[in-house]
Amino acid sequence: MSDSPPAATPDGGTRRRRVAVRRERMTGRDPAEPGRTATPLELLFDLTFVVAVGTASSLVAEMLAEGHLSDAVTAFAPAMFAIVLAWINYSWFASAFSTDDWLDRALTMLQMIGVVVLSLGLPALFHSVEEGAHLDLRVIVAGYVVMRLAMLLQWWRAARESLRHRRVALANIRWTGLVQVGWVALAFSSPPLAVTLAAFGVLAALELLVPVFAQGNAGGTPWHPHHVAERYGLFAIITLGEGVVGTVASSGELLGGPTGTQWTGDAVAVVIAGVGLTFGMWWVYFTVPFGEILTHRRRRGYLFGYGHIPLYAAVAGTGAGLHVAGLSLEHHASIGEVAVVLLLALPTAVYLFTVHVLRALLLSGWDRFHLLTTSLTLAVLAAAVLMAVAGAGVAVCLLIVMAASFVPVLGHETAGRDHQRRLLHRLRGGAAP
Known part of the structure; x- marks a missing residue:
């Protein structure tokens, strides 16, 4: 409560007018509220x-x-x-x-x-x-x-x-x-x-x-599908930021020299691979219109919500993998090069596979096209590990891991976009949730 200036009373005196601090009733938001965005x-x-x-x-x-x-x-x-x-x-x-x-x-x-x-x-x-x-x-x-x-x-x-x-x-x-x-x-x-x-x-x-x-027996809550999808997308960006942090941490000593301007081939590869992998993972995530899907399949909100736990953990793990790669290239790691590549390829694989599974389960679309792109993605990641086993440098293998994240991107930007549009059209047409 806050006090305001005195006000006159009927008998000619004064009294203090008390103004209540604003507090709205928590009755629940409109789940179809137009233009709902993060606050x-x-x-x-x-x-x-x-x-x-x-x-x-x-x-x-x-x-x-x-x-x-x-x-x-x-x-x-x-x-x-x-x-x-x-x-x-x-x-x-x-x-x-x-x-x-x-x-x-x-x-x-x-x-x-x-x-x-x-x-x-x-x-x-x-x-x-x-x-x-x-x-x-x-x-x-x-x-x-x-x-x-x-x-x-x-x-x-x-x-x-x-x-x-x-x-x-x-x-x-x-x-x-x-x-x-x-x-x-x-x-x-x-x-x-x-x-x-x-x-x-x-x-x-x-x-x-x-x-x-x-x-279960008490009814649901009035959550907003587009708002929830936006919030999850923002948190994905937060965790993807660890990829950028890992890239910077990886590149520290690789720049060389007291001024940090003597770039080596490893430093260039780490920067390209780190930023490229982070960008590719971002692109893959935002190819899925989660907000529109949840609008039509509200009962799958639980799957969407908790299905992101391994996804976010994998993204943070990818940032850690980039950091480990940098420590290895700086000769500050006690593990071999194959292990270094695995520690980046595995969380990347988990992330990309989880995005595919979430899309498929939410859309009920276990189609051959996305299975093909997912298989090719995993094959490229496996190739990066095999190259490390064969003796290829860590920097080269990092670039191959980065390339794997763009396989589903290329798939979506070619035939995948039209296929997803057809699935969404079927969803709007009243397919069973």
Whole structure:
């Protein structure tokens, strides 16, 4: 509340007029609202995840360069799961209920604090895995729980102010709160590594099932398909930024000389391969009109939403792979050249394959053309690895990996675009969702 200047009263005196701070009722957004786009608040929220993804990518690159493959995967998988899931939970709620008033902004700021705390806990997680005794999740879970508590307050507000969505809001509070108790118990009990990983898998599965439990009998939420698709595209760009970061990190010492102007052939190859691979992956992602697909197949929102978890992890892994390649070329890595190429080719393959699978499942279009382009893409990636086995330099193999990302691009820009247009036409014509 804020005070305004005195106002006259009927008896000639004065009184203070009190003006309420603006707060809108959280009744749910219109899922067909025209022109719905990401808000400045959502874009600011995304900035905190730049730090989280960048930290995880950098830490896993260092472990991979030292040859600790199993430890790197053991730490990277839960880190990326926590980061991406936290972003997903906020984004879907905001698409359905965001009011952008002072309370919504305050609770978003609280979630941003949680993201920062989570990021600060990532080094401890990776270090604990290297030691091999346990999985140090305490700081990560503390940050994650802060974010989830803010979400519980958001759901409580929706339950109070939206009679239509009260049941689904209360169900989300119940199931989300229950899972958080499990996370806290796991983080602060410090069981052996194997037990921790098993318990993490169970709790992760429960997190993924919360929307099923909460919305199964209570109805869905009014999320906006084009808004959700735009938000996912923006987060894809954020994670793709790690490819640029990895390229810069890879090129540092390769420039040579005190002024950094003595470019070598390896430096040129790394810059071209890094930027080209990042650009190719971006192009592949945005060939799929996810917003239009979700408009007609709303019931596949769950598949779209959580199907992006391995996709985002693969993108961050690609950035880490570029960083490892640079460390190898600078003679700061303890792994061989074949392993270096594999560490870039594998996450690239996972990413490109995941985009294809998401397109196929959402469109119900397991067509021969996209199967052919996907097969050719994987074949080019395999060729890059085989060339490394045959003794080709890392820089050359990086260029081959980059070329693989443009195989589906060329396919789409030739025959693929028309084929996808036909599938979308069939979708608009009332095909079964």
